[in-house]
Amino acid sequence: MRLTELANPTRFLTLAGRLLPWLAGATVLVLAVGLTLSMTAPDDYQQGATVKIMFIHVPNAWLSMFVWGVMSLSALGTLVWRHPLADVSQKAAAPIGAAFTFLALLTGSLWGRPMWGTYWEWDARLTSVLILFLMYLGLIALWRAVDDPSRAARASAVLTLVGAINLPIIKFSVDWWNTLHQPASVMRLGGSTLDKAFLIPLLVMAVGFTLLFITLHVAAMRNEILRRRVRSLQMRRR
Numbered sequence: 001m002r003l004t005e006l007a008n009p010t011r012f013l014t015l016a017g018r019l020l021p022w023l024a025g026a027t028v029l030v031l032a033v034g035l036t037l038s039m040t041a042p043d044d045y046q047q048g049a050t051v052k053i054m055f056i057h058v059p060n061a062w063l064s065m066f067v068w069g070v071m072s073l074s075a076l077g078t079l080v081w082r083h084p085l086a087d088v089s090q091k092a093a094a095p096i097g098a099a100f101t102f103l104a105l106l107t108g109s110l111w112g113r114p115m116w117g118t119y120w121e122w123d124a125r126l127t128s129v130l131i132l133f134l135m136y137l138g139l140i141a142l143w144r145a146v147d148d149p150s151r152a153a154r155a156s157a158v159l160t161l162v163g164a165i166n167l168p169i170i171k172f173s174v175d176w177w178n179t180l181h182q183p184a185s186v187m188r189l190g191g192s193t194l195d196k197a198f199l200i201p202l203l204v205m206a207v208g209f210t211l212l213f214i215t216l217h218v219a220a221m222r223n224e225i226l227r228r229r230v231r232s233l234q235m236r237r238r
Contacts, residue, residue, distance in 0.1 A: 009225045012085060016222045023215040031208035037201035044198075050114050055201055057107035059209035060100045064132060065167050067097030067213060071139075072164045075157035085221070087153030088228075090160065091143055092220035096213060098136035105129060124173035128166055135163045149228065 034055070044051035071093050077086030108126070109119040120126065139156055146152035173179060194202065 009085065009088075013222055013225060016218050020215065020219060020222075023211065023218065027208060027211040027215050030204060030211055034201060034205035034208045037204055041201050042197055047115060050111060051198070053107055053111040054198070055205045057104060057111055058202060059206045060104040060107060061129070062206060063209055063213055064097060064101035064104050064129065065170060066210070067093050067100060068132065068136075068160070068164065068167060070217075071097065071160050075160040078153050078157040079161075085225075087149070087157070088221050088224045089217070090153070090156060092224050093217055094136055094139045094143070096216050096220065098133065098140065100209075100213070101129065101133040101136055105133060123179040124177040125170065125179045128170045128173055132163075132166055132170065135159075135166070139163075 038052055038055040041052060041055075043049050071090045074086045074090035074093070077083035078090065105126075108129075112121070113119050139159060142156055142159065143152050146155065
């Protein structure tokens with residue numbers, strides 16, 4: 001099946017039904033391995049056992065931005081290519097991205113308390129991630145406030161593309177301003193500064209959370225397509 005054929009909602013539903021059991025199984029397997037590696041990882045000589053919060057916090061922080069990137073591509077699909085499933089993808093991804101962003105903020109606060117002596121500080125990284133979370137909530141509210149799906153799709157697409165400006169601010173905030181966060185230690189020129197005892201569990205957890213997003217996203221898209229079909233049938237009966 002070619003990718004262009006997935007523009008047909010019926011074909012997408014068929015493919016989703018086949019893929020979801022495999023995606024769910026792979027997600028559970030990879031997360032189980034990641035959690036096992038995370039629990040058996042050694043304590044840090046400075047942070048102690050609290051360093052293990054990193055294995056949950058960092059993947060959620062990565063995905064909070066990755067999901068918005070996926071939504072931005074979907075927004076282009078809506079505005080430029082008029083792809084019939086682009087707005088479905090964007091709408092389905094928003095609540096998932098909001099959940100990842102909330103978990104990133106929550107675990108970051110729990111990690112920051114013993115490390116920084118405070119749950120919250122209005123530095124550039126924390127503030128920009130909080131803005132990202134509020135933008136997710138704004139998109140969800142916009143979808144629910146506009147009854148016409150096509151109007152909601154266009155408005156949400158524009159807001160998503162404008163909000164994408166925040167992604168490089170989040171990424172480079174630790175380089176542009178003096179923040180509590182340390183500079184990038186995994187994705188950086190010259191290689192990672194993390195020891196393999198921490199890097200391997202972190203990467204496995206990142207893969208597991210990414211698979212979790214893909215699984216939830218495909219399932220949410222399928223539900224959204226079915227929801228729209230039900231709505232269409234209800235409108236015809238009136």
